[in-house]
Each structure stands twice: as structure tokens, then as C-alpha cells.
Amino acid sequence: MSRLLVLLLLATTGHGVRAAESYANCTGFVDSVPAVITAAGTWCLRHDLASTATSGNAISIQADNVVLDCNGFKLGGLGAGASTNATGIQGGGSIGSGGSQYNVTVRNCTVRGFGTGISIIPGSGNGSGYLVEDNLLDQNRSAGILIGGGRNRVQRNRVINTGGRPGGDSAFGIRASADLIDNIVDGIAGDADQVNFSAYGIDMGGEGYQARGNQVSGLHNKGSGAAFGLLAGGSNVLSHNRIVAPVAVTAGAGICGYQGGCVCIGNTVANFSNPFSTCVNPADNASH
């Protein structure tokens, strides 16, 4: 008996190597696009997907309590061209339909080359509980991430190289009513032929949220357009964000600059002539 116990002990104390992601918890799989998810659960990608559609949604989430986990795989839309109006991952309910989803999570996705990378906007209802995390959004034309509703969180995403739609006069890295934590937004620019272009790194809606630890850089406004690093208002707390423009920006603002009422703490802003606009009770912010 003692020998058996020793053997069992040895078995249980061995080094538990972490294996790669498993599909054991997947309710189902998205193996081709366009795809529509209509059942709650965890839906997974198990290989890269690509779409050349210039409108509609590559993946549409039409149920509550859905997790879309791409497991690091890519959802590609570059084949549709720079004028595409397609959305990579859409959820929240159809605008005007009266429907809204609740508790939608999108994680571990690389979404490239769509008009909007990830869009979760509730319909006329009150959708909420959206979590968008650990995604890479690259070369999306109008916006990287759009989130509406309430009680949402957008964290640890990398949103890079947004913009470039022919005729597009603005682009947004992240536009969300959400807590925004530790995201990187780098590179927002217009099409080469665009005369006037406004670049929005993060546009934060709603009230009572926090934007913390985000890094925004590479905003390229043109002509009469403006650049906004972290645009917010309405009693939101903006802390320890890093906003850097590649060249001196005179139109726009580094932080806040919306309706006012932002509490701004510990932020740094470089190359904006208006680094902190309409912050209340600012503390430990710095600019140059």
C-alpha cells in the first residue's frame, strides 16, 4: 500500500506543462464566413478565416451570453479592398430592430482589413456586459473597435494602422462606452489623397467609466481635421494614459476635450498644443 501511495504522490507532483489552447469548452466552431451565432455558449475559431465581402458582417453574434474566442487565429477582410463597408465581428443587436444582446465577449482575435473590426452596438434596447479583450485590430478602415450600451470593458487590445478609406474624413481607433484598460492604439491616418482628415485615438462615451493605462500614438490629422488622443467627457476618470502625436498638433486635444468633466490623473501628453482640455481636478499630469 505504501508503495502505491508513493507512486501516486510522484504522479501528482510532476511538472504540469501547460499545453496550448483546447477546444474542450467550445460549444461550436466558426469554420467559414459569413457566419451567424444564434446560440449562447463559447464559439471558437480553429483556423484562419478570410472574407472578400464589401458589406455585411463576417461573423454576426445574435444571442446573449456568447463568447467568441478566436484562439489567436485571424479573421481577414483585406481582400475586399480599402473601400469596404464590411464589419469583421458584429454584435449587440441590429440597430433599429429593438433587439439588444447582453454579455457578449470577443477575445484573442486578429481582425484585419474591414470597415470596422469589432462592432457591438445594442439596438434600441439596453444591451450591456460586453467584454472585448486581447485582440489585435489591424488595418481596419473606419474604426478598430466600436462598443455601445453599458457595463462594458475593453482591455489589452492592440489597434494599429486604422484608416485609409478613400474619401474617409475620419477614423477611430476605439470608440466605446466602456472601461478602457491597457489598450494600445497606434497609427490612425487618412487615405493619401484625403485633404482633410481627423484622427481619433480613443473616443470614450458614457459616464462614470475609467480609461487607465492606455497608449495612443501615431495620429495623423490633415488639413482642417483635428487629432484627439483620448476624447472623453461626463465624469469619466482618465488616469496614467500616454498620448503622443508624431508631430505638433494644434487642432484637437490630447486628453478630454469633449463636454468636460473628466478627472485627469497622472497622464502624459506630448506634441499637443492643447494637452489637457476641460479636465477637472487635474493631478500629476504632464506634457511637453
Added chain:
Amino acid sequence: MLRPLILLALLAVGILVTSARAAEGYANCTGFVDTLPATISTQGVWCLRHDVSTAVTSGNAITIATNNVTLDCNDFKVGGLAAGTGSTAKGIYAVDRLNITVRRCNVRGFRYGIHLDGSNGSGHLVEDNRLDFNLHSGIVVGGRSNRVQRNRVHDTGGANGSSQSFGLFVAAHAIDNTVDGVFAAVAPTQPRGIYLVGDANEARGNLVRGLVVDGAGAASGIIVTGEHATVSRNRVIASVPVNGTGIIGHGTSNTFCTGNLVANFALPWNACQLLPGNDSH
């Protein structure tokens, strides 16, 4: 009779817990790196499922030759120690690629442990790796829009003929990394903990310690050469007084330095716009 049954029950729980972790599989792997040298030419998620090693003294153990690749080593080892201190081999290498992720790799004994090269590269993520005994640099990342986070980089240095070594040499946001032990073979030595290049990057929450100075050399905990970087909440520690500078910025109107702790450096910081919260002794 009861005591052995209780013990068996407890052990059974332990077995079940272990088995739950082991139930994670390789189901999402596009392919596997089973031998070295290896070249990845297909996009997707590539995995290690056991330790791999090589004695090559030049070239690369693993070359990533396409965009949009995740290399997940699942905590297995990519070993290069057998090549010796004259090796110029790189452990994991890519040049001018987009969106490369390298995670959970234990990379040992190469001149450059992880090297994502090229000014045209972007979107890289290097996280949760352990780099030790690499000869010149633990992690090197070029380009922009990159993130290097939660890596442990230990005992870097010893390349033949080199007086400099780098824990991290990155054009990236460097977040929550530990660099512990940087030395060089040729005095006067210049060990560098984190060398941050590229514009608008942030070094935040890193721990740098164990920089070894030989001869009339000097240590540098964190050096910034890019424009408008932020250096925040880092700890740069020498266990005994050392010649050198804890944090070197790119100018008092250029690099923001806030909330950092520097201990036992001859000069705690230089060329920083000093914001509240920095401290030194």
C-alpha cells in the same frame, strides 16, 4: 483502514486536478515545431510539444518566414547552450514581418534569444517567455506597435569579444518584465537592462537588477532613445553601489519619468522630465 482511504481520496483529488490541466490539448495548433532548425512559412498558430535544442553556431533555430504567426512553446525549451559562447545563432527569428506573437517559450544559450528584426515589422507581441543564458541580448524587437510583456530575462551576457549586453533591446511597449542578471565578457563592461527605442513607447512596471560592471564600465538600467517615451513605475535595483545611471531619458523635454524607484546607482536618472513619484537611494 480509514486513513489510507482518506489519503487515497486526497490523492485522487490531486490526480483529478492535474488531469484537468493535462486535458488542455494542441487542438488549435496549425502545426508543430518538432526539430531544429525549423522554418515557419504558413500563417497560424504553431506549437511546441516537447523541448527542442540545437548546437548550430550560426543562423536561426526557428525562423518565422510569414506574417500573422503565433508561436506558442507551451513552456517547452528552445535550447542553444551546446553551441558555446562564440555562437552567433538566434533562437527565434523573424525580419520585417507583421503580427508575430511569441509566447511561453524558454529560450536558452543563443546570441539573441528572441529576435523580431526589421524596421518594417509591426504588431508583434512577445509575452510570458523565459530567456536565460543568452549571450548578447535576451529579446530584440524592431518596428512599431509592438508589446513586450511579462517576460523573465535572466543571466544575459558572455558573448565572446563583447563588452555590451542587453536584457531587452526593443522598439515596443515594455510592460512588467523582469531583467535579472546582465553581464559582459570584455571589460570595461556596459550591461544594459532595457534599451527602449522607437517613438512613443512606454517602459512600465519593469524590474531591472543584477547588472554586473567589470573594470571601468558603467551599468544602465533603462535607456530611452526614442521620442516622447514614458518611463513609469519601474524598479531599477543594484544590490551594491554600482557605477552608472538607473534611467537615461532622451531629454528633459522629451522623456516622461514618473513613479520609478532606483537604488544604488551612481546617478539615479538623467535626461528625464521628472514627474512626481520618482525616488532613489
